[in-house]
Amino acid sequence: MNTVIKIVALSILFSSLLLSCSETGKQLEEDNLLAINNQSVNEDKVLSLLKTNCFNCHNPDMGESRVAPPLFKVREHYYDEETTKEEFVVAIINFINNPTEENSIMPGAVRNFGLMPKMSFKEEDIQLIAEYLYDNDVSSDEWYAKWEGFKKSPASTQTDLSYEDLGRNIVNETKSNIGKNLMKAVKERGVAGAVEFCNTRAIPITDSMAVVLNTKVKRVSDKPRNPINTANSEEIAYIDGWRKAKANGEKYPPKVTEMENKMVGYYPIEINQTCLKCHGIPEKQINTETLANIKKLYPNDKATGYAEGDIRGIFVVEMDKK
Ligand code: HEC
Ligand code: HEC
Known part of the structure; x- marks a missing residue:
């Protein structure tokens, strides 16, 4: 061509x-x-x-x-x-x-x-x-x-950040990395072919402070596409709490807690128009070909029917204590 x-x-x-x-x-x-x-x-x-x-x-x-x-x-x-x-x-x-x-x-x-x-x-x-x-x-x-x-010398510049901000940095880096992978894949293979690229597991965390703190990142949801991303009861409680706060027009800031000598940050994930081609309404926003690929890879998919602004899930960032 x-x-x-x-x-x-x-x-x-x-x-x-x-x-x-x-x-x-x-x-x-x-x-x-x-x-x-x-x-x-x-x-x-x-x-x-x-x-x-x-x-x-x-x-x-x-x-x-x-x-x-x-x-x-x-x-x-x-x-x-x-x-x-x-x-x-x-x-x-x-x-x-x-x-x-x-x-x-x-x-x-x-x-x-x-x-x-x-x-x-x-x-x-x-x-x-x-x-x-x-x-x-x-x-x-x-x-x-x-x-x-x-x-x-980036590590030294971040030591004075709070755990919440450190966690947010990691989340943002991961998000923009997913965005980049999706963009590349859609360009090369179209939406249906890009289905397998909305994935955090292959993304290396290179932020130096994240490396120093031995950071782990995962994304979970109460309506997962991939069953290994299923939220546990504690994570579901955060998701429900944020949805309620949002519905009442209140703020729903991230949360940081200490768990087994680690610091764990929770950050809401929201749906925007970029996501609807794969997480929106089947046959309306998600086309037949994309839907078929999703079903093939994820036979138990629950992650459709979302609208812009919905809370899709949660980023969980685990960090060693400084
Ligand atoms: C996932 C990849 C990605 C990330 C992350 C990203 N951008 Fe972009 N940005 C693009 C692409 C692709 C273009 C060129 C196409 C366009 O203009 O929309 C662009 C264009 C722009 C433009 C020009 C818009 C225009 O067309 O007039 C601005 C301004 C911009 N980006 C700012 C930012 C800033 C600031 C950040 C960080 C906060 C950022 N971008 C992060 C992919 C990205
Ligand atoms: C090209 C299709 C596509 C697009 C666009 C897309 N996703 Fe996904 N999404 C997927 C697939 C496929 C998975 C399963 C990935 C895996 O196996 O971990 C997934 C998984 C997720 C997960 C992990 C929980 C789960 O259900 O497994 C979240 C959270 C998520 N997507 C949010 C978003 C958000 C937010 C956007 C928009 C910014 C978006 N996705 C855009 C296809 C897509």
């Missing part, structure tokens, strides 16, 4: 996975933004956020095949002399909250890589990242030198 046609066909296929339902994502208004931070923040903290949330796909280093443009390319499209910091930050956050073709200003990137999957990030984190991208030329030699330095 002619390459151009092939790329177009693949990106249509891919964006149809991601654009599976009407766009309900919120638009951020400038007045809703947390106050823009003009003081210099701890740079290591932002580099660590970038590494765990963005660089799995927007890898600043060469080599390894690309699944997304490097962030300096993104910055070039969003930034010019006239753009204020507020405008820049709002535009970036709006795209991340609602990655659609209409919101994209990089049609070439969408064509080459397929649309960025929707992930859920902590709003304060993406604001810090967006502010940092406005303030720093991430294509400069100076920046690359800092990044090289950070890569060599």
Whole structure:
């Protein structure tokens, strides 16, 4: 097949996975933004956020095949002399909250890589990242030198994080890794062929602090697709508690407890439009071919019928005590 046609066909296929339902994502208004931070923040903290949330796909280093443009390319499209910091930050956050073709200003990137999957990030984190991208030329030699330095000594920068934040870093790194694997698989094999890639077990945890703390990550659900991901009674209690809190419009923050001399963090997993092609309504959102592959691999699948915003399950992160 002619390459151009092939790329177009693949990106249509891919964006149809991601654009599976009407766009309900919120638009951020400038007045809703947390106050823009003009003081210099701890740079290591932002580099660590970038590494765990963005660089799995927007890898600043060469080599390894690309699944997304490097962030300096993104910055070039969003930034010019006239753009204020507020405008820049709002535009970036709006795209991340609602990655659609209409919101994209990089049609070439969408064509080459397929649309960025929707992930859920902590709003304060993406604001810090967006502010940092406005303030720093991430294509400069100076920046690359800092990044090289950070890569060599990352463990020390995380020792002062709480267990909750450490666990969240691991969860985010795992999520963005799953996102990357799914994106690649959908591009190469289509949705039905990507079925086996929504899987955490093959994902190595490379975050250095996670390695130091001997971290283990699993994902469990009360309605599992793979029976080995079945939540135990304690985990189901967390899931039920969060669902209730959510239904009442209350907050449902992660929980950290101490168990047998280990620290264990629990983090809710929510469904967004990216997930519906494989966890939504059978025959409506999940097509026949995908459904057939799911049934073949997971004859006892319970993980369908979800809607956007539903709590799908829970990330469990086990860490040694510091
Ligand atoms: C799972 C892979 C993945 C992760 C993780 C990811 N992105 Fe992306 N992102 C992409 C892809 C692919 C594109 C290019 C296609 C597009 O523009 O949608 C992209 C494009 C973008 C764009 C340009 C949007 C446009 O088209 O106008 C912005 C801004 C962006 N990403 C920010 C971020 C930030 C900030 C993070 C970390 C918080 C992040 N991304 C994490 C895959 C990812
Ligand atoms: C291409 C199809 C596909 C997509 C898209 C997809 N999943 Fe999955 N999901 C699966 C498969 C297959 C499994 C079983 C993996 C395994 O064997 O561990 C799974 C397992 C899971 C599990 C582990 C518990 C269980 O049921 O076994 C969670 C949690 C989960 N998915 C959440 C999500 C979320 C959240 C999204 C969207 C961000 C998503 N999935 C997108 C196919 C998909």
